[in-house]
Amino acid sequence: MKWRHGIIVFAAGLVAQPVIGNLVPVLGNHCDYLLCLLVIAVLIMDEPVVPFVCCSVAGMIFDIAYGMYTGPTTISLALTAMLVLLIKKIVNKEVFFNSIITMLVCTFVYKCIYWFIYYCLGSPYTLGYALAHIPYNLLFNSIFALILFFIFSRKYIKHSHVRYQ
Amino acid sequence: MRWIKEHKLISVLIAIIAISFVVLLSSIISSMGANPVSGLFKGVIVKIEKPVAGVLGNVSDSVTGMFSYKTLQEENDRLKEENEALKQQLQSASLSANELKELKSLSKVLNYKGISGKDDIVSADIAEMNGNQWMNIFTIDQGSDSGISEGCVVISGEGLVGRVSECGKNWAKVVSIIDERTKISFKLFGNLQIIGIVEGSTDGTLAGFMLDAEANVEEGDRIVTSGMGVYPAGIEIGKITKVKYDSDAQLKRVNIKPSVEFKSLQKVSVIL
Numbered sequence: 001m002k003w004r005h006g007i008i009v010f011a012a013g014l015v016a017q018p019v020i021g022n023l024v025p026v027l028g029n030h031c032d033y034l035l036c037l038l039v040i041a042v043l044i045m046d047e048p049v050v051p052f053v054c055c056s057v058a059g060m061i062f063d064i065a066y067g068m069y070t071g072p073t074t075i076s077l078a079l080t081a082m083l084v085l086l087i088k089k090i091v092n093k094e095v096f097f098n099s100i101i102t103m104l105v106c107t108f109v110y111k112c113i114y115w116f117i118y119y120c121l122g123s124p125y126t127l128g129y130a131l132a133h134i135p136y137n138l139l140f141n142s143i144f145a146l147i148l149f150f151i152f153s154r155k156y157i158k159h160s161h162v163r164y165q
Numbered sequence: 166m167r168w169i170k171e172h173k174l175i176s177v178l179i180a181i182i183a184i185s186f187v188v189l190l191s192s193i194i195s196s197m198g199a200n201p202v203s204g205l206f207k208g209v210i211v212k213i214e215k216p217v218a219g220v221l222g223n224v225s226d227s228v229t230g231m232f233s234y235k236t237l238q239e240e241n242d243r244l245k246e247e248n249e250a251l252k253q254q255l256q257s258a259s260l261s262a263n264e265l266k267e268l269k270s271l272s273k274v275l276n277y278k279g280i281s282g283k284d285d286i287v288s289a290d291i292a293e294m295n296g297n298q299w300m301n302i303f304t305i306d307q308g309s310d311s312g313i314s315e316g317c318v319v320i321s322g323e324g325l326v327g328r329v330s331e332c333g334k335n336w337a338k339v340v341s342i343i344d345e346r347t348k349i350s351f352k353l354f355g356n357l358q359i360i361g362i363v364e365g366s367t368d369g370t371l372a373g374f375m376l377d378a379e380a381n382v383e384e385g386d387r388i389v390t391s392g393m394g395v396y397p398a399g400i401e402i403g404k405i406t407k408v409k410y411d412s413d414a415q416l417k418r419v420n421i422k423p424s425v426e427f428k429s430l431q432k433v434s435v436i437l
Contacts, residue, residue, distance in 0.1 A: 047173070047174070048174065049173065049177055052177050052178060053177065053181070056185070063192075065304065066302055066303075066304070066338075067302070068302065068340075069189055069192045069193055070188050070189065070191075070192035071185045071186065071188045071192060072189065074181065074182075074185040074188075075182055075186065075189070078178050078181045078182045078185065079182070081178060082175075082178055085174065085175075085178075117189075121193070124365065124366070
């Protein structure tokens with residue numbers, strides 16, 4: 001992924017996250033665009049340095065704009081990206097079903113890390129409350145991840161020419 | 166250096182996490198005061214997102230309107246009837262000029278905090294809301310240029326929303342009463358003698374207790390701000406959903422459902 005493409009894609013995710021959430025407050029929650037972009041990019045690309053950096057910067061700006069503190073989103077995204085790197089070693093990235101499973105696991109882990117950071121910073125909320133809307137998150141994130149998978153896989157997954165030998 | 170070159174991805178990730186921790190620490194330290202860098206970022210973000218939200222909002226409203234014409238028609242009729250009823254109610258409840266003058270002088274003597282008129286209120290649209298996390302924090306499109314400052318009370322048509330936690334020229338960050346860690350003093354709407362204290366709870370609702378353990382409170386009672394502390398008197402906070410006597414603390418504890426549906430807020434008013 002080229003730097004300019006990364007900047008455009010993650011900037012779009014950064015703008016879409018609060019605007020769409022504000023316009024379509026479906027069940028109080030919606031898709032986590034930055035997380036989906038990061039997970040699918042890391043899963044599919046061989047050298048995902050650009051999405052790492054772009055997503056981290058976007059996460060930082062997101063925290064500056066909406067968070068109580070600056071940093072929890074970036075830390076959560078980076079740790080989730082590490083998890084994707086581990087998952088990548090054991091799953092076949094060409095199968096779309098694997099991308100959905102990865103997305104589901106990552107959404108759950110991301111929410112837990114985010115909650116834990118805020119809990120350490122003195123947030124009174126319980127994990128149960130923080131995860132109350134997670135079923136909708138999982139649903140929306142999986143759908144968006146699937147769309148991203150089909151867009152990204154066309155460009156970044158190089159199919160082997162010797163597949164049937 | 167060799168390890169870094171061989172493990173480029175991990176190195177980048179570790180560097181990002183380290184930088185984020187430093188930023189997080191500095192943000193915790195600077196959260197006590199205004200941060201100019203953060204203010205600059207927010208100003209730019211609000212400027213970018215306001216037109217985008219405006220265009221998408223119009224599209225969303227049009228599409229919603231097409232599919233809910235019948236509901237809107239019914240709502241319109243109901244609101245017309247309600248408007249007429251309220252007009253009549255207003256006429257019967259209006260005070261004479263002398264009575265109003267007397268009350269104003271009395272409120273001055275008693276140092277009573279209330280909303281004194283239209284000039285004290287600024288209307289604002291919600292520019293951005295992070296609806297994806299559980300916290301109810303949002304940014305509005307009015308700031309210090311409109312007279313808003315940190316600590317200003319934010320309300321909506323449904324009731325008390327929260328307080329301004331940070332403020333820039335054209336934006337202000339609002340923290341809801343659920344997230345707000347300060348305690349709010351309240352009165353019962355039906356009986357203004359019954360006073361209690363409410364604060365955010367761990368499950369995203371409001372919890373509180375009555376100052377008088379013998380106070381006659383029931384489920385379904387509505388509560389309003391008492392006027393003590395930073396919040397002006399008479400703003401609806403919510404409805405009591407549960408009353409329980411805590412024998413250890415010898416207090417009557419209450420659970421409250423806020424009147425405001427935070428996730429679907431579109432417009433708010435800020436009391437200056």
